[in-house]
Amino acid sequence: MSRYVLRGGVVVGPTEARRADVLVDEGRIISVGTDLDVGRAEELDCTGAWVGPAYVDLHSHLREPGAEAAETIHSGARAGVRGGYGALVAMPNTEPALDSVSLVRDVLERGRSSALDVAVCAAITVGRRGERLAPLGDLAALGVRLFSDDGTGVANPLVMRRALEYARPLGVRLAQHCEDASLCAGGVMNEGEWSRRLGLGGRPAIAEEIMVARDLDLLRLTGGRLHLLHLSTARAVGLALAARAEGLDVTFEVTPHHLVLDESACAAYDPIMKVHPPLRAASDVAALGELLRQGRLDAVATDHAPHAPETKDQPFDEAPAGMLGLEHAASVVHEVLGANRPLDLFRVL
Amino acid sequence: MRTIRGGHLLTLEGVDRVQVVDVLDTAESFVEVHHRTIRKVPALTGRVVASLFFEESTRTRLSFETAAKRLSADVISLAVAASSVKKGESLRDTISTIEALGLDAVVLRHRSSGASEQVARFVPHVHVINAGDGQHQHPTQGLLDAFTVRQVLAERRGTTGRESGAELFDGLRVLIVGDVLHSRVARSDIAVYRALGANVRVVGPGTLVPRELTEWGVEVSYDLDESLEWAQVIGLLRLQSERGSGEFVPSLGEFATHYGLTSARLTTLDPRTLVMHPGPMNRGVEIDNAVADSAHSLVTRQVANGVPVRMAVLYLTVAGGDGR
Numbered sequence: 290m291s292r293y294v295l296r297g298g299v300v301v302g303p304t305e306a307r308r309a310d311v312l313v314d315e316g317r318i319i320s321v322g323t324d325l326d327v328g329r330a331e332e333l334d335c336t337g338a339w340v341g342p343a344y345v346d347l348h349s350h351l352r353e354p355g356a357e358a359a360e361t362i363h364s365g366a367r368a369g370v371r372g373g374y375g376a377l378v379a380m381p382n383t384e385p386a387l388d389s390v391s392l393v394r395d396v397l398e399r400g401r402s403s404a405l406d407v408a409v410c411a412a413i414t415v416g417r418r419g420e421r422l423a424p425l426g427d428l429a430a431l432g433v434r435l436f437s438d439d440g441t442g443v444a445n446p447l448v449m450r451r452a453l454e455y456a457r458p459l460g461v462r463l464a465q466h467c468e469d470a471s472l473c474a475g476g477v478m479n480e481g482e483w484s485r486r487l488g489l490g491g492r493p494a495i496a497e498e499i500m501v502a503r504d505l506d507l508l509r510l511t512g513g514r515l516h517l518l519h520l521s522t523a524r525a526v527g528l529a530l531a532a533r534a535e536g537l538d539v540t541f542e543v544t545p546h547h548l549v550l551d552e553s554a555c556a557a558y559d560p561i562m563k564v565h566p567p568l569r570a571a572s573d574v575a576a577l578g579e580l581l582r583q584g585r586l587d588a589v590a591t592d593h594a595p596h597a598p599e600t601k602d603q604p605f606d607e608a609p610a611g612m613l614g615l616e617h618a619a620s621v622v623h624e625v626l627g628a629n630r631p632l633d634l635f636r637v638l
Numbered sequence: 639m640r641t642i643r644g645g646h647l648l649t650l651e652g653v654d655r656v657q658v659v660d661v662l663d664t665a666e667s668f669v670e671v672h673h674r675t676i677r678k679v680p681a682l683t684g685r686v687v688a689s690l691f692f693e694e695s696t697r698t699r700l701s702f703e704t705a706a707k708r709l710s711a712d713v714i715s716l717a718v719a720a721s722s723v724k725k726g727e728s729l730r731d732t733i734s735t736i737e738a739l740g741l742d743a744v745v746l747r748h749r750s751s752g753a754s755e756q757v758a759r760f761v762p763h764v765h766v767i768n769a770g771d772g773q774h775q776h777p778t779q780g781l782l783d784a785f786t787v788r789q790v791l792a793e794r795r796g797t798t799g800r801e802s803g804a805e806l807f808d809g810l811r812v813l814i815v816g817d818v819l820h821s822r823v824a825r826s827d828i829a830v831y832r833a834l835g836a837n838v839r840v841v842g843p844g845t846l847v848p849r850e851l852t853e854w855g856v857e858v859s860y861d862l863d864e865s866l867e868w869a870q871v872i873g874l875l876r877l878q879s880e881r882g883s884g885e886f887v888p889s890l891g892e893f894a895t896h897y898g899l900t901s902a903r904l905t906t907l908d909p910r911t912l913v914m915h916p917g918p919m920n921r922g923v924e925i926d927n928a929v930a931d932s933a934h935s936l937v938t939r940q941v942a943n944g945v946p947v948r949m950a951v952l953y954l955t956v957a958g959g960d961g962r
């Protein structure tokens with residue numbers, strides 16, 4: 290199928306969506322228009338479908354190296370393709386963490402033989418321990434644009450400050466997992482009526498908001514670029530939007546699960562519902578959905594975080610945190626957006 | 639709330655008065671078994687009950703196993719906490735292995751909240767009885783506490799619990815003291831007393847009694863002495879010592895001073911006030927010796943009533959209460 294035409298779909302561009310055919314030859318788009326005369330080409334009926342650029346996931350845990358029983362670069366890439374993705378960013382909380390040129394090069398290499406484009410987000414600190422800076426300069430020279438200790442945040446404000454200062458002239462962006470670890474001690478779900486009822490330790494919304502506020506203050510001090518990973522409360526998003534209105538270079542993402550699942554999903558103690566940051570109050574879920582519909586979310590990123598099935602057959606407090614996302618993110622966004630809104634869907638994915 | 643008869647007993651949250659009275663009445667009918675020469679009834683002959691304790695608790699395990707044996711069930715006892723079950727084998731694996739032995743019921747104690755809920759999902763055909771899960775629920779403790787209160791109040795009135803139904807609980811003022819936040823006993827007690835129509839108040843330090851607990855339909859107080867005057871029934875909770883070392887309270891001593899039922903406070907109690915404790919007691923912390931051994935204390939009765947109440951629970955879940 291080296292030459293084919295996507296016939297009868299709605300082609301979605303950055304500013305408009307209209308009915309058009311798309312002719313593809315040897316993997317390149319040759320022409321877009323109505324009733325194209327394409328010569329010899331395979332016809333693909335796209336009536337009723339949206340035709341647009343493949344999605345890009347900013348946040349995928351591919352588990353390689355170290356936890357290949359849960360996911361590999363190739364299996365994660367296949368999941369991405371199933372979900373409509375053409376590129377994804379592999380997160381660095383592997384074992385060992387992606388904190389060196391050789392490890393990052395290896396992941397990029399494996400990514401090249403996968404089903405889609407794989408970029409790497411490298412660690413901010415050595416071993417993601419939050420102490421010494423990883424070789425951000427060498428990694429930036431290799432082409433890494435995004436750095437994060439995701440899985441946990443950089444807890445020490447001085448280390449975070451130094452990282453922002455060091456990253457600024459490199460032109461790279463730091464991505465923070467915003468949860469104050471000490472406020473989350475012993476916590477396995479959102480702190481609130483449900484956690485108290487279920488007898489599960491809480492991770493309060495304030496733990497996220499304090500870290501967001503702190504990092505925005507640091508960013509104001511240092512300059513540079515900051516990305517806030519998987520914001521899950523209305524207030525955290527509000528802080529980010531206010532900081533940007535003020536002129537700070539801050540971006541943020543929200544996950545599909547925080548758009549549709551609230552804390553009550555933990556009531557059956559199914560560890561599938563265990564995720565960090567946790568599923569929040571219904572009011573936050575509703576507010577994030579409203580922000581999505583208003584076009585105020587920068588991106589929906591999956592935080593696709595697979596674990597081997599048997600690890601999720603443990604008690605809720607012992608099971609690892611993390612949900613899948615690549616295969617269903619688009620359906621979730623579509624559902625939350627509601628009406629026929631292809632531009633909004635392609636903008637956030 | 640799923641039905642107890644023919645089902646599981648995982649939680650008392652959402653239980654209704656009819657169900658509680660059903661268990662209490664059934665338990666009352668089992669009390670007399672204790673006084674027979676042959677302390678056995680054939681209710682669960684040929685049924686297999688496994689007691690699975692991922693967290694050691696000799697007294698609770700013995701209470702359940704005694705109950706099962708008095709019902710003539712076969713008992714498989716697995717002290718998993720001490721056995722070879724290590725990290726690497728999932729909860730599902732462990733349960734599936736044991737289920738393969740052929741079981742009617744599992745009595746499960748686990749340090750993790752929700753474990754019995756999960757097990758009930760893993761082996762849906764086995765009746766699961768929660769013998770305490772993490773900081774969530776300890777339903778049979780709640781039931782035996784209610785049973786004990788009803789028994790004592792009925793005796794004072796010269797009647798039986800069965801005749802009084804739930805009437806003795808109407809407006810009864812029940813105080814729960816101490817580490818409410820982390821207590822599975824508190825959650826079960828609150829649910830059962832509220833279902834029976836009592837007024838429940840919780841009292842303890844701010845870290846262990848969050849002000850949000852009013853969402854449970856209880857009053858929240860931080861004044862023990864005033865609350866002791868208010869209370870007709872006092873349920874003390876065990877302070878987990880690891881919560882006493884500066885994390886939730888400055889020291890065990892300070893906790894005892896402000897929230898312990900000390901011998902000095904004993905003298906202020908109305909002589910009719912009942913004092914309960916689920917055990918094991920930290921004497922000198924939440925309860926002084928003089929209190930534990932006073933006429934107010936129902937601690938021994940609670941232990942004794944554990945057996946008939948657990949007989950009732952096993953009987954109602956496994957046999958569904960049919961064929962009596």
Ligand SMILES: [Zn+2]
Binds near residue numbers: 440519566
């Ligand atoms: Zn994260």
